[in-house]
Amino acid sequence: MSYSDKVIDHYSNPRNVGSFDKKDNEVGTGIVGAPECGDVMKLQLKISSGVIEDAKFKTFGCGSAIASSSLATEWVKGKTIDEAFKIKNTEIVSELNLPPVKIHCSVLAEDAIKAAISDYKKKNEKE
Amino acid sequence: MNIVPEKSGLKSGLDEGLSFFNKEETKRPCWSCESEVEDLYNCSHCTALQQFLKDTDYFTLFELGYLLTIDLDVLEKQYYVLSRKFHPDYYQKTSEEEQMISLENTAHLTRAYRTLKDPKKRMAYLIQLTGQEGDVPAAAPAELFEEILEIQEHLEALEAASSDEQAQWMTALEADLEAMEGHRDAAGEKLKALSFEWDGLEVFRIDHSYSNQQRNCLKEMQRILSHDSYLDRIVEEIREALDEVG
Numbered sequence: 503m504s505y506s507d508k509v510i511d512h513y514s515n516p517r518n519v520g521s522f523d524k525k526d527n528e529v530g531t532g533i534v535g536a537p538e539c540g541d542v543m544k545l546q547l548k549i550s551s552g553v554i555e556d557a558k559f560k561t562f563g564c565g566s567a568i569a570s571s572s573l574a575t576e577w578v579k580g581k582t583i584d585e586a587f588k589i590k591n592t593e594i595v596s597e598l599n600l601p602p603v604k605i606h607c608s609v610l611a612e613d614a615i616k617a618a619i620s621d622y623k624k625k626n627e628k629e
Numbered sequence: 630m631n632i633v634p635e636k637s638g639l640k641s642g643l644d645e646g647l648s649f650f651n652k653e654e655t656k657r658p659c660w661s662c663e664s665e666v667e668d669l670y671n672c673s674h675c676t677a678l679q680q681f682l683k684d685t686d687y688f689t690l691f692e693l694g695y696l697l698t699i700d701l702d703v704l705e706k707q708y709y710v711l712s713r714k715f716h717p718d719y720y721q722k723t724s725e726e727e728q729m730i731s732l733e734n735t736a737h738l739t740r741a742y743r744t745l746k747d748p749k750k751r752m753a754y755l756i757q758l759t760g761q762e763g764d765v766p767a768a769a770p771a772e773l774f775e776e777i778l779e780i781q782e783h784l785e786a787l788e789a790a791s792s793d794e795q796a797q798w799m800t801a802l803e804a805d806l807e808a809m810e811g812h813r814d815a816a817g818e819k820l821k822a823l824s825f826e827w828d829g830l831e832v833f834r835i836d837h838s839y840s841n842q843q844r845n846c847l848k849e850m851q852r853i854l855s856h857d858s859y860l861d862r863i864v865e866e867i868r869e870a871l872d873e874v875g
Contacts, residue, residue: 533774537855540862542774542781562781562863 505565506599512569517576520558522546530622532614536606541567545614547578547586549622554578554586559614566604570594570611583619660726670714670734678715678723680730686758687741695759695831697752697824699745708742749854752820755827756851759839770856773812777863780805784870795874806867813860816853823850 505513521544522529533544541563548556557575561568573594578586594600594608659666661677669690672679681690688695691707713719715738720731744750783805787798823846830843839847 533771535770535774535859537858540858542777542859544774544778560778560781562777562866 505569508573508598509565509569509600512572512598513565516559516568516572518556518558518572519560521560522548522556522558527625528622530618530620530625532617532619532621534610534613534617536563536567536610538606539563541607541610543567543571543610543614545571545574545611545618547615547618547622549583552582552584554581554583563610564604564607566598566600566607567610569598570600570607571614573597574611574615578615583622586615587619589615660730661724670711678720678727678730678734681734681737685737687744687754688758690738690741691745693745695755696828697748697755698828699751701746704742704745708738711738748824749820749857752824752850753854756847756854759847770859773856773859776808777859780809780863780867784866787870787874799871799874802867802871806864806871809860809864809867812856813864816856816860819853820850823853 522531524531524546526548528548528550530547530549531544532546533542535542541561543559543561543563545559546557547554557578559571559575561571574589577589589612591605591608591612594611595605598608600608656665656667657679658664659672659675659677659679662672662675664672664674666672666674666679668679669681669685669692670679671677691704691711693699693704712735715731715734717728717731717735720728723731744754780802783798783801787795787802790798827843827846827850830840830846834840834843
């Protein structure tokens with residue numbers, strides 16, 4: 503099995519690696535893992551008036567997991583929370599041409615986006 | 630049959646009649662002579678080898694109760710006894726049906742043995758068997774994830790380090806390795822304690838339903854087991870990185 507060009511591109515040149523301050527109220531953090539392979543993904547969104555202004559990620563995992571999270575951070579930027587929430591793992595699969603054994607990597611990225619948005623909402627509903 | 634070390638004083642759930650399978654449920658017609666079969670393995674009428682019931686679980690197959698403490702010597706002996714019973718070599722001259730059953734039973738037996746032999750696989754199997762799987766959303770061990778991502782940075786730093794900086798990152802990673810192995814040992818200890826707790830409760834189970842205490846025990850096992858793959862993976866990665874440099 504070989505990686506697609508797009509996976510290799512994201513893997514060797516990942517976009518938006520890094521992190522924001524978790525305590526910042528404008529930041530939503532999603533941290534998820536895939537128990538079947540031990541991959542861990544952290545995705546953070548910086549949100550202002552319902553729009554995702556910036557996104558960062560850190561991933562411990564294979565090339566496909568890194569590429570999936572890198573792509574996810576690119577896609578969510580500029581989207582509203584609701585739009586980002588609708589991103590489906592299947593879109594990541596087709597964009598990156600992931601083989602069936604790597605579909606769980608895209609699921610992880612989708613879960614991370616959703617977890618980050620829920621974290622942001624939870625933080626901001628109290629006030 | 631005694632399945633646990635005698636000193637523990639535990640008896641097999643099956644001996645106590647607590648099995649999920651009672652004789653009623655194992656009754657089925659023999660594929661060969663059509664008389665009623667009660668035995669798990671052979672027809673008492675025509676002695677033809679019987680296919681396992683589709684859902685004969687691994688514990689029942691080995692005539693064990695649903696206990697997590699298993700005497701591995703006894704398990705191994707029983708594995709050999711059953712292997713001899715089903716071994717395809719003995720069925721070379723029999724009908725095709727019986728040969729097929731012998732093959733299938735042997736494959737099923739091997740899977741069962743491999744699962745029960747490994748304490749963690751045995752536990753995961755019990756959780757699955759009791760229908761606990763999926764009940765609990767595998768709660769994300771967020772703290773562990775943070776630690777893993779931090780170690781990931783150390784791994785990257787080591788890879789990018791000049792020869793002067795290498796020693797510093799190796800020291801950091803050695804400390805990481807120790808911490809992760811510490812987590813793993815602690816998890817192992819907790820699982821052991823939970824196994825004993827489960828067995829203690831299971832021996833006194835009086836009907837087909839589990840007590841809340843038993844359910845909680847399974848949930849806690851599942852939670853700890855769910856951390857396992859992450860710990861294994863990160864420990865392996867650190868070891869590889871250190872080996873490469875060292």
